[in-house]
Amino acid sequence: MAEVKVTMEVGNDGVAIITISNPPVNALALPILAGLKEKYTEAMRRDDVKAIVLTGKGGRFSGGFDINVFQTVHKTGDRSRLPDVSVDLVCNTIEDAKKPSVAAVEGLALGGGLELAMGCHARIAAPKAQLGLPELTLGVMPGFGGTQRLPRLLGLSKAVEMMLLSKPIMSEEGKKLGLIDDVVSSEELLKVARKWALAIAERRKPWIRSLYRTDKLGSLSEARDILKMARQQAKQTAPNMPQHQACLDVIEEGIIHGGYNGVLKEAEDFKELVLSDTSKGLVHVFFAQRTTSKIPNVTDIGLKPRPIKKVAVIGGGLMGSGIATALILSNIYVVLKEINSEYLLKGIKAIEANVQGLITRKKLAKDKGEKSLTMLKGVLDYSEFKDVDMVIEAVIENVSLKQTIFREIEKACPAHCILASNTSTIDLNIVGEKTSSQDRIVGAHFFSPAHVMPLLEIVRTEKTSAQVILDLMTVGKTIKKVPVVVGNCTGFAVNRTFFPYNQGAHILVHLGVDVFRIDELISNFGLPMGPFQLQDLAGYGVAMAVGKQFATAFPDRTFQSPLVDLLIKNGRNGKNNGKGYYLYEKGSKPQPDFSVLPIIEESRRLTKIMPGGKPLSVTDQEIVEMILFPVVNEACRVLDEGVVVRASDLDVASVLGMSFPSYRGGIVFWADLVGANHIYTSLKKWSEVYGNFYKPSRFLEERATKGIPLSAPASTSSASRSRL
Ligand SMILES: C[C@H](O)CC(=O)SCCNC(=O)CCNC(=O)[C@H](O)C(C)(C)COP(=O)(O)OP(=O)(O)OC[C@H]1O[C@@H](n2cnc3c(N)ncnc32)[C@H](O)[C@@H]1OP(=O)(O)O
Numbered sequence: 100m101a102e103v104k105v106t107m108e109v110g111n112d113g114v115a116i117i118t119i120s121n122p123p124v125n126a127l128a129l130p131i132l133a134g135l136k137e138k139y140t141e142a143m144r145r146d147d148v149k150a151i152v153l154t155g156k157g158g159r160f161s162g163g164f165d166i167n168v169f170q171t172v173h174k175t176g177d178r179s180r181l182p183d184v185s186v187d188l189v190c191n192t193i194e195d196a197k198k199p200s201v202a203a204v205e206g207l208a209l210g211g212g213l214e215l216a217m218g219c220h221a222r223i224a225a226p227k228a229q230l231g232l233p234e235l236t237l238g239v240m241p242g243f244g245g246t247q248r249l250p251r252l253l254g255l256s257k258a259v260e261m262m263l264l265s266k267p268i269m270s271e272e273g274k275k276l277g278l279i280d281d282v283v284s285s286e287e288l289l290k291v292a293r294k295w296a297l298a299i300a301e302r303r304k305p306w307i308r309s310l311y312r313t314d315k316l317g318s319l320s321e322a323r324d325i326l327k328m329a330r331q332q333a334k335q336t337a338p339n340m341p342q343h344q345a346c347l348d349v350i351e352e353g354i355i356h357g358g359y360n361g362v363l364k365e366a367e368d369f370k371e372l373v374l375s376d377t378s379k380g381l382v383h384v385f386f387a388q389r390t391t392s393k394i395p396n397v398t399d400i401g402l403k404p405r406p407i408k409k410v411a412v413i414g415g416g417l418m419g420s421g422i423a424t425a426l427i428l429s430n431i432y433v434v435l436k437e438i439n440s441e442y443l444l445k446g447i448k449a450i451e452a453n454v455q456g457l458i459t460r461k462k463l464a465k466d467k468g469e470k471s472l473t474m475l476k477g478v479l480d481y482s483e484f485k486d487v488d489m490v491i492e493a494v495i496e497n498v499s500l501k502q503t504i505f506r507e508i509e510k511a512c513p514a515h516c517i518l519a520s521n522t523s524t525i526d527l528n529i530v531g532e533k534t535s536s537q538d539r540i541v542g543a544h545f546f547s548p549a550h551v552m553p554l555l556e557i558v559r560t561e562k563t564s565a566q567v568i569l570d571l572m573t574v575g576k577t578i579k580k581v582p583v584v585v586g587n588c589t590g591f592a593v594n595r596t597f598f599p600y601n602q603g604a605h606i607l608v609h610l611g612v613d614v615f616r617i618d619e620l621i622s623n624f625g626l627p628m629g630p631f632q633l634q635d636l637a638g639y640g641v642a643m644a645v646g647k648q649f650a651t652a653f654p655d656r657t658f659q660s661p662l663v664d665l666l667i668k669n670g671r672n673g674k675n676n677g678k679g680y681y682l683y684e685k686g687s688k689p690q691p692d693f694s695v696l697p698i699i700e701e702s703r704r705l706t707k708i709m710p711g712g713k714p715l716s717v718t719d720q721e722i723v724e725m726i727l728f729p730v731v732n733e734a735c736r737v738l739d740e741g742v743v744v745r746a747s748d749l750d751v752a753s754v755l756g757m758s759f760p761s762y763r764g765g766i767v768f769w770a771d772l773v774g775a776n777h778i779y780t781s782l783k784k785w786s787e788v789y790g791n792f793y794k795p796s797r798f799l800e801e802r803a804t805k806g807i808p809l810s811a812p813a814s815t816s817s818a819s820r821s822r823l
Pocket residue numbers: 123124126127162163164165166167207209210211212214233234237240241242243245386389390
């Protein structure tokens with residue numbers, strides 16, 4: 100294991116090079132921070148040191164404070180584990196030192212890394228180094244003086260934007276804006292930084308302590324206007340998170356009472372935020388997302404991913420065209436197959452529109468978009484399949500059609516070719532039943548729109564080979580998805596876990612609760628929209644088809660709601676025809692359509708589930724719980740059956756596949772914060788009144804009664820059995 104250390108080398112020119120070494124990102128772990136203090140103290144003491152260059156080993160300056168320390172604080176609740184870096188190291192030891200420091204930045208300087216660099220008296224960077232303060236994405240704010248120094252170096256407006264949006268800039272832009280003093284090649288970086296440091300020591304260049312600058316802050320009233328606007332924006336974009344407003348308060352403190360007072364308030368408020376539930380959730384998701392790439396018996400057995408250069412996509416509909424778009428955007432050659440030239444042309448046009456949409460939204464450079472389209476070829480037969488490395492079938496959900504296709508591609512493709520299906524509901528064992536290539540068959544379940552949504556569920560059967568899983572994981576990462584490996588069951592991990600989400604909402608409506616109240620409460624909870632608006636958006640056909648699949652798979656806990664059928668009969672088709680629970684008009688936000696209420700009444704009359712015929716009287720909190728606790732209950736079954744490798748994979752999948760709020764840490768993490776016992780007792784109570792849909796699962800019952808967190812590994816619970 101590489102050593103975690105800080106080294107110092109003093110050259111004949113009197114410049115000490117202090118180097119941070121903690122691969123892979125030079126995170127500022129506690130020993131690194133102690134090492135920096137030690138080396139700086141030594142550099143100040145030594146007469147042969149005139150100036151200092153601070154840098155990072157291995158082409159990266161630093162990825163910031165060690166996020167593992169946050170996790171330790173979250174587990175122990177002990178904030179004293181957070182070191183005093185801001186005042187002791189950055190202000191007193193680096194910025195106020197009697198010898199100047201220059202940061203030599205390569206690769207990236209993020210969070211605490213950039214904050215150290217800003218404590219230096221100048222910054223020289225290599226081209227394309229990434230500079231940013233992404234702390235808000237971890238539920239905290241910059242805590243090593245960044246809230247004060249960034250506005251003083253860049254101007255308030257840009258600094259606020261970078262912090263609130265956690266948006267990094269490149270060194271070239273940094274130079275234009277004043278954050279970086281010079282951009283030089285990697286080879287020259289240390290040489291130029293040394294000279295710069297000496298020039299400061301000899302007063303040939305200015306000795307600037309950025310905390311004390313005010314020239315870029317503008318007038319107090321201008322600053323107040325910028326902060327006011329930022330506060331309003333943050334209220335809308337991050338309503339349930341405390342760190343945005345806290346960060347703006349701290350910036351304001353520094354503007355009114357001076358940078359040093361800002362630093363003091365920052366240090367205090369930073370520690371408060373570390374213990375917030377928001378930070379717990381976001382830090383959990385940070386690590387959980389990286390853990391998804393560790394699959395026992397796949398990624399730890401010495402296999403190497405095989406190159407996937409050419410992929411065939413079968414079906415140019417919504418999913419197929421989205422998948423093909425994602426592939427070509429990452430320079431993977433795609434053969435798109437359709438059954439006739441009309442459908443093929445439609446598919447190609449859809450891909451072109453996807454690419455154009457990204458260009459229009461400035462998510463993709465025009466030349467890159469145009470180049471990606473040259474990676475696409477449309478075909479009507481299998482002749483191009485002879486040298487493909489992978490096929491992704493994305494045709495309609497029809498078992499016999501899929502079986503035929505798999506039999507055909509088994510013949511048309513080379514023996515190494517991965518045979519993947521994008522099915523979201525059909526058992527993969529059945530899809531591949533008529534082939535003798537079960538080890539090459541795997542699910543590649545994308546979420547719509549596939550070129551935008553970040554999750555890729557990789558569905559393995561008992562026979563899928565480790566090599567195939569590894570290859571698909573690698574392709575997933577290449578096309579910038581987060582692959583989560585799951586087992587083969589109806590709905591896989593995400594749709595299976597969230598099937599009670601819709602069901603719960605429909606039960607509540609039939610118990611007399613208002614649809615729009617439900618939607619509002621769920622979006623206040625943090626999902627992008629409520630279940631009824633989502634149904635409008637996804638289309639009622641999807642709701643009906645998926646509903647049937649789950650009703651067949653889990654008849655004991657399915658509520659047969661007649662509502663969608665009634666809506667269709669009344670000429671409503673959701674967003675598709677502009678009329679659903681909401682009214683959709685071009686250019687305006689969806690508006691609740693109260694003329695839907697008589698249809699809902701009719702549906703209630705048909706089901707007659709209100710106890711005593713009276714509408715249910717419930718609190719807002721109960722509504723959210725009656726929708727989300729059944730989801731937790733299903734998540735428990737998914738964990739119990741070993742559909743996911745670990746609970747945190749389901750957290751990541753829920754965040755990336757269902758847009759469950761990341762600041763709540765994902766579905767299982769959130770459930771553990773709420774408490775398994777409360778969830779269990781609530782479900783039990785409701786199941787006695789409203790039936791089986793709410794009945795707690797065996798896994799939930801056992802964990803709640805024994806006081807074991809739902810996220811604890813399977814071995815913790817005697818009830819658990821693994822399928823994977
Ligand atoms: C007081 C201060 O203001 C507070 C802070 O500084 S908070 C930290 C602020 N910094 C950040 O948020 C940056 C977080 N890191 C990242 O965004 C990305 O890791 C990166 C852009 C630096 C590198 O990305 P990439 O090359 O894709 O590598 P990635 O897989 O993410 O990370 C590599 C490993 O480094 C770890 N790592 C990355 N940044 C880390 C950090 N700041 N602390 C601890 N570990 C870190 C990852 O967990 C991962 O570990 P693993 O291999 O065991 O899973």
